[in-house]
Amino acid sequence: MSTLQITVMYSxxxxVVHERVLALxxxxxxxxxxxLSGLLVQCPEIDLSxxxxxxxxxxxxxTTRNHVLRELDRIEICRPLTVDPKVARRERFQKQGTSRAGLFSKRRAGAKPGY
Incomplete structure (x- = not known):
């Protein structure tokens, strides 16, 4: 029977990243x-149920939990988002202001607005 090299990752x-390389x-x-990776024991906060x-x-x-793995697959355990990415981007934009961000932040000397 052949062995597969699988990587299991969790952040x-x-x-902070936990990475396990397994030969299965x-x-x-x-x-x-x-x-078999031991991450479920090391990180008890992971509740896959x-x-x-x-x-x-x-x-x-x-993917599903009963998916059969192939050579060099990387399994990633993704935690839930703590902040909505759209809200975070909107807040960052409001902090830095419109003059320093976005498409029109860098202008050439003497150029029309927006170019």
Missing amino acids: PAPR SAGVTVMEALQ QPELFTVCIWGKK
């Missing part, structure tokens, strides 16, 4: 790989 906080037998599923909180992805694309 509990910004700039062919035919292993996503859930089996997560259990609630799919609305934690999403499991392979290379950034959502």
Whole structure:
């Protein structure tokens, strides 16, 4: 039976990443790989029974827990967003003001507005 090299990743906080590289037998599923990685024990906050909180992805694309893995797959455990990205962008834009941000922030000397 052949072995597969699988990577399991989880980021509990910004700039903190847990990464496990595993050599598993062919035919292993996503859930089996997560259990064998030890991340579910090391990070007890991961509750995969609630799919609305934690999403499991392979290379950034959502997958099911019984998906059979292939060579060099990277499993990512995605935590829920704490801030809506649209709201965060709007707040950043309001902080820095319109003169320093956006498409028209850099103007050439003597150019018309917007160019």
